[in-house]
Amino acid sequence: MLRIDAINSFYGKAHVLRDLSFNVCKGHVVALLGRNGAGKSTTMKSIMQLVRPSLGKITFKDEDITGLPSHQIAKLGLGYVPEDRRIFTDLTVVENLLVGRQPPREGAVTWSQEMLFDLFPNLAERRNNRGKALSGGEQQMLTIARTLMGNPSFVLLDEPSEGVAPVIIEQMIKVIGQLKSEGLTVLLSEQNLHFAQAVSDSAVIIESGMKMFDGTLEALNSKPEIRDAYLAA
Amino acid sequence: MELFVAQIITGLANASSLFLVACGLSLIFGVTRIVNFAHGSLYMLGAYLGYTFMQVLPGALGFWSSILLAGVSVGVIGILVEMLVLRPVYKAPELFQLVATFGVILVIQDIALIVFGPEDLLGPRAPGLRGVFRVMGEPVPKYDIILLVITPIVALALWYLITQTRVGVLVRAATQDREMVSALGVNQAWLFTGVFGLGSALAGLGGALQLPKGGADLLMDFHILAPVFVVVVIGGMGSLPGAYLAAVIISVLNVFAVTYLPQSTLVLMFVVMIVVLTIRPYGLFGREEVAGEHGQVGEPERPIKPASPRVQLLTSVFILLLAMMPIYSASFSLVFTTDVLIFCLFAASLHFLLGLGGLVSFGHAAYYGGGAYVAALLVTHANTPMELAFLLAPLGAGIAALVIGWVCLRLTGVYFAMLTLAFAQLLWSLVFQWGEVTGGDDGIVNIWPSEWLKPTIVYYYLTLLFCVGGILLLRHIAHSPFGYALRAARDSKRQAESTGIDTRKIQLLAFGFAGFMGGLAGALFVFSKGSVFPNELEIARSFDALIVVFLGGVKTLAGGVAGGVFFKGIEDILLKFEYWRLVMGLLIIFVVVLAPEGIVGSLRKGAERLNLIKSKDM
């Protein structure tokens, strides 16, 4: 469904992604693993063309999306949940969701505000609060909900477990499982191995922008040396 | 008491078009981050178009539909400007769009001149609202009362749009993080265009609404600019309630000033602004500017290196050619070259501040004109010998820059820029209104150099010495530890401070030094012309320098100089034409759209592509 083909991305002169290639199949949850600064977020941003890869090609649903403006990529059904949450702090929860709203899309669940409030009951209670009044966990749920309002068929989920309480992580694991069962494809960037293992089918490990491992979770678990070399303890 | 109430009503009525124009500007800035200097021009167009429609459409209905039509038409013009001029440069470095809006100002000025003629137009009275109402016995024009009612209605409509509709939600979201809005599937381009159109329509509406009170003339664009910026900054960039409150404060105070202290009218609003910003640095309802948050990552800046031998040679040849100029050219071209040299020094001093320091000053004319006035005042009022006055002028300008910089450097980004503009306007107003000392509008004349410097050739060498010397000094400092510290402070304040650099002190010194050099240019100017007028302190003069620096290229040290030569050269040719502003404006827009790295930057890139130079040269 998503094919990344030898992309190279830069911040100024800093070469962050080097010939990175991998695929994500329809209906799968793929974990993108790696240490701090490995290039996980940059991979996500490159897919959304928020960072423009200077070499390489990205195809989504058989369409070449390299070089497209971000909003068109989103319109194709690719949803992006950024790592630092980036909710609109001056807008209320409901207004944040309104920004994400897109017309229904064939082959994807059409989300309504109420459905999302069922999925994240904490948000329902705070629907008229401003973004800045929410806790870290609530903000994280809001970013996910906001992206789901666009009825994506594929979601890029950048470190949803970062800085949120263990209870919320458990809730998040449930939510991702539910989304997967509804047919959503997910690329999940993580450092929390427990989280990644609980939800994903396969994993891609990167280090300094290069791919170090690509395979199923069972394959990864059978090679502890890889885990120890490229993932934080 | 009665008079007091009547004056408050007049003040509130005056606030009405000021508010409309200001909230349009604020809205545009909030979403697009563009400081639209052409906003005053859109206001002017609103007045002219409103007037034109009123000539055709009769009666009360005609009057009010003309005002609406003027707003709509200016909105459409704004949309065109956004799509044709600004869209191509959104990706360019921040603030570069400014230059494009300068170009738009010039173009609109000449188009207005061509279409509507040079005469001031007396605004038609609103049909049926000619007389006055008696409020507690005092006469208040009926039209004022109507304005008093209209403004809250427009404000309410805007409030509804912004807070209660999805478009408004998107606008507010984009004000905070437009990249994220785009990643959620919203086409930013149309959002920008729409907001620009709406803001322009409000400016046009403001222009048409004030017709019965002020008419239409070709100076309206610059005259409204300073008050509008003051209002937006006092209220807080991007805040509509703030803009309303500030417009009311400024207008009401102004009405009282006209009655009780007429000499203070121009100065007053800047004093209010400085007081407000000292207490609340981001305006009454504004919030702190986070520069570059989630911004575009541009191409990295090349490290500046000492000139290669080849470039040093070229520069020496150029200076030599200039030095031998009296041998091979006529005296009028010496006078012209003197002008160009002075202007280049002025531009280079701003470049130092802007390019190296990242400190965008909108009011650099304060030090140029300031230096000129210091010299002129010393000569006129204290009989100071020319040589001494010439040396004291840059010193005076430098000290003024230190004081002003000390206040302004508490702020960053647009607020910093606006405050520097306000100080420049404050100086201009002082000179303009304090006629006994400064000669006001008539300027100060008969400021000639000493006998031995009088011949054109001698003065030419004096100018050459100080300008080339000054520019080389600026360049030298850029490569000194001070220059490195200044750039470190520009690129990352926090990192610079962690390595032990006192960024504020460094920036203040840079501001003072740039002011000093600007003052030197001013001193050279005043003795070469023999006179000085308030327009050397005007916004337009500050803009000239900004245009030159941006056109020349912010990132290249040669930028200020190349831009100066280009600008003065073109101006010299164009001034012979009647509609030189139009040509100049279009030219500026073309350069901005086609060469967003400035003249030097683009030439260098082109040359690199053709392998004429290696990237380590220059």
Ligand SMILES: Nc1ncnc2c1ncn2[C@@H]1O[C@H](COP(=O)(O)OP(=O)(O)OP(=O)(O)O)[C@@H](O)[C@H]1O
């Ligand atoms: N805006 C930027 N400008 C310059 N360099 C950047 C920028 N963002 C990230 N980098 C650098 O790029 C590299 C990859 O960063 P990236 O954010 O993709 O890593 P990550 O794997 O997401 O790390 P983390 O787990 O900390 O989120 C890092 O070395 C980082 O310092």
Ligand SMILES: [Mg+2]
């Ligand atoms: Mg990351």
